[in-house]
Amino acid sequence: MRIMLVDDSKTMRSIQKSVLSTLGFKQIEEACDGQDALSKVGAFKPELLLVDWNMPNMDGLSFVKAYRQQDKGTPIIMVTTESEKSRVVEAIKAGVNNYVVKPFTPDMLGKRIQETLAAKTSA
Amino acid sequence: MAAESRNQGVTVHVSEDGLQASLCLRPGIDLEVLTRQFLLEVLQAREISLSERTEHEVDALIERYRLSPDEQIEAVVAEGHAPEHGIDGRLELTQTLREAIEAAALPEPTADGPGDDEQPEAVDYYNQSAFLIVDAGQSIGQVIEPTRGVDGVDVRGRILAAKDGKALDIKPDDTIRTTQEGVLEAEVGGLLSMEGARIRILQELKIPGSVDFSTGNIRFPGRVEIAKGVKDRFSVVATGTIEVRDLVEAAQIESSMDIILHKGMAGRDRGKMVAGRDVQAKYLEGVTALIGRDLVIEKDVASSTVRVGGSCRSPNAQFVGGSLLVAGACQVGVLGSDGESQMEVRLGRLPEIERLAGRGLELLDLLHKGALNARREFEQMTQAAARLSAAQAERMTELQFELETAERHAGPLEKALADLALLMRESTRTELEVIRRLHAGVEVHLGLWIARIRHDVKGPIRIDLDDEGNPRVADLNGSSSQPLAGLAEINPDEEAIELTRLLSEACDQQSDSSGRAEAA
Numbered sequence: 294m295r296i297m298l299v300d301d302s303k304t305m306r307s308i309q310k311s312v313l314s315t316l317g318f319k320q321i322e323e324a325c326d327g328q329d330a331l332s333k334v335g336a337f338k339p340e341l342l343l344v345d346w347n348m349p350n351m352d353g354l355s356f357v358k359a360y361r362q363q364d365k366g367t368p369i370i371m372v373t374t375e376s377e378k379s380r381v382v383e384a385i386k387a388g389v390n391n392y393v394v395k396p397f398t399p400d401m402l403g404k405r406i407q408e409t410l411a412a413k414t415s416a
Numbered sequence: 417m418a419a420e421s422r423n424q425g426v427t428v429h430v431s432e433d434g435l436q437a438s439l440c441l442r443p444g445i446d447l448e449v450l451t452r453q454f455l456l457e458v459l460q461a462r463e464i465s466l467s468e469r470t471e472h473e474v475d476a477l478i479e480r481y482r483l484s485p486d487e488q489i490e491a492v493v494a495e496g497h498a499p500e501h502g503i504d505g506r507l508e509l510t511q512t513l514r515e516a517i518e519a520a521a522l523p524e525p526t527a528d529g530p531g532d533d534e535q536p537e538a539v540d541y542y543n544q545s546a547f548l549i550v551d552a553g554q555s556i557g558q559v560i561e562p563t564r565g566v567d568g569v570d571v572r573g574r575i576l577a578a579k580d581g582k583a584l585d586i587k588p589d590d591t592i593r594t595t596q597e598g599v600l601e602a603e604v605g606g607l608l609s610m611e612g613a614r615i616r617i618l619q620e621l622k623i624p625g626s627v628d629f630s631t632g633n634i635r636f637p638g639r640v641e642i643a644k645g646v647k648d649r650f651s652v653v654a655t656g657t658i659e660v661r662d663l664v665e666a667a668q669i670e671s672s673m674d675i676i677l678h679k680g681m682a683g684r685d686r687g688k689m690v691a692g693r694d695v696q697a698k699y700l701e702g703v704t705a706l707i708g709r710d711l712v713i714e715k716d717v718a719s720s721t722v723r724v725g726g727s728c729r730s731p732n733a734q735f736v737g738g739s740l741l742v743a744g745a746c747q748v749g750v751l752g753s754d755g756e757s758q759m760e761v762r763l764g765r766l767p768e769i770e771r772l773a774g775r776g777l778e779l780l781d782l783l784h785k786g787a788l789n790a791r792r793e794f795e796q797m798t799q800a801a802a803r804l805s806a807a808q809a810e811r812m813t814e815l816q817f818e819l820e821t822a823e824r825h826a827g828p829l830e831k832a833l834a835d836l837a838l839l840m841r842e843s844t845r846t847e848l849e850v851i852r853r854l855h856a857g858v859e860v861h862l863g864l865w866i867a868r869i870r871h872d873v874k875g876p877i878r879i880d881l882d883d884e885g886n887p888r889v890a891d892l893n894g895s896s897s898q899p900l901a902g903l904a905e906i907n908p909d910e911e912a913i914e915l916t917r918l919l920s921e922a923c924d925q926q927s928d929s930s931g932r933a934e935a936a
Contacts, residue, residue, distance in 0.1 A: 302810060304810075305814075308814065308817045311817070311821075374804065374806045374809040374810075394809075395804075395806075395809035395810055395813045396804075396809050396811075396812030396813040396815075397816070398817075398820065399816070399817055400820075
């Protein structure tokens with residue numbers, strides 16, 4: 294399964310990549326912000342995206358809105374902080390399928406990913 | 417002699433092999449008679465097969481004669497073709513083996529050293545092997561099938577029969593397989609032996625002389641038996657047992673199995689020996705030896721560094737100078753010498769395992785320290801801020817990841833170290849028996865102690881540890897034992913103490929982790 298990680302922090306991307314690797318996912322593409330991600334989705338065709346909220350150039354919400362114009366089906370998990378939690382509804386309206394709040398444990402992230410994929414399969 | 421027929425100055429020569437017929441015209445032939453028809457009839461009378469070429473040659477001959485009727489003129493007017501006999505079947509060796517055969521045929525260097533002005537500079541005489549050694553799976557050669565012969569025909573049109581090539585009479589045994597394409601491949605590694613039709617691979621290499629410039633270094637996938645010795649700077653490496661009947665000089669001997677030296681090794685501080693299993697030798701001098709299992713010495717070991725993974729059983733041998741490290745029980749005749757020469761004996765030690773354990777402990781320490789720091793920082797951040805900034809939330813996620821990773825790796829590492837500690841306990845024995853004499857100056861490392869013998873002690877004695885781990889000595893002719901401190905200066909072995917402590921800690925931590933896991 295092809296998964297795209299969109300986050301301006303290399304460390305966060307490494308953590309997420311490590312969790313995904315433990316779950317058996319090896320085809321990972323990384324993007325450092327929304328703009329970078331939009332330039333890569335066409336060629337990579339991800340089947341799941343993990344998107345950070347706060348990013349330079351194009352933040353997570355703007356990216357989700359732009360991405361949903363070309364793809365309505367691919368599941369997106371938003372990675373938020375506690376302060377952004379109130380805006381989660383806005384994100385869901387934009388097309389996000391699930392979210393995880395920082396700080397999160399690797400276990401928690403793994404659970405969210407599995408929940409999201411299971412929901413997609415049953416749909 | 418060629419057959420001839422004369423007809424008015426015209427002679428026909430037929431070669432002995434019947435492959436050429438020539439016409440010879442002498443001076444004085446009547447030119448009116450000399451026609452193509454006439455000459456062809458002469459040829460036919462000799463049963464020569466006529467062809468277009470014959471007619472052409474005859475015409476040319478007549479033309480030449482007419483121009484010089486006073487000269488004798490001769491020309492070949494008919495030719496047959498010889499039979500082409502078939503080529504016998506053969507085994508075409510691979511390029512590698514052909515080169516090895518050529519290289520083995522290079523002349524040996526003179527007694528003054530390798531090479532003279534005429535020899536190529538780049539020849540490595542040490543690695544110039546005299547033996548055709550193949551590895552398992554290596555191609556040996558291609559069987560080339562014989563070809564059929566093609567019959568010839570003589571000038572009279574008679575068939576000259578050709579012989580077909582003979583099939584290759586080759587009998588490989590089960591050490592060699594033949595592929596569908598006719599390639600011979602080695603099933604096993606060893607010495608390629610080709611004796612007449614018999615081709616096989618011998619898994620034992622017998623060298624009738626010494627290993628020297630006549631043989632080159634030996635690298636053999638099997639057993640090696642050397643009738644004489646091994647010269648300076650040469651090496652013998654074998655997967656099987658190496659047995660040497662005469663002296664081994666400052667050379668390198670390496671076997672995955674046993675090494676048997678009927679004489680000994682005079683290494684002069686440059687000799688090296690590695691055995692996967694046992695070593696038996698009359699003596700070792702100036703040798704670095706790594707022995708996987710047991711050591712048996714008949715006479716003496718001098719100025720050598722010897723590590724024994726099993727036990728040392730040499731009740732008649734004297735060990736002088738250098739160091740001796742034995743994992744299992746150690747029995748020697750004499751340890752040390754008059755004059756208190758430096759000699760170190762380490763009992764119950766497995767240095768390679770200890771080194772692994774040491775590295776594992778360092779890694780475990782790093783993991784624990786990293787986890788501790790991560791936990792501290794995480795707790796500080798949790799206590800400090802009621803509401804986390806985005807950066808703080810991110811940092812806490814990183815810390816949790818670090819903690820989880822450290823815990824994930826520490827568990828298996830603790831288990832591995834605990835297993836190593838158990839292996840070391842079970843595989844080692846701290847016991848030294850000296851049958852004849854233990855000299856002053858010998859330093860014995862046993863358990864957590866270093867004992868430096870103060871004065872000569874007559875054997876037979878046994879040195880080991882009591883139930884509390886303290887060194888003791890017993891007279892094997894008597895029944896009681898006493899503290900070794902009576903004969904030796906005893907000091908703690910800091911290195912052994914530290915390693916034992918750390919391994920114990922690792923074992924305890926592993927037990928705790930297992931306990932917690934079971935409880936959960």
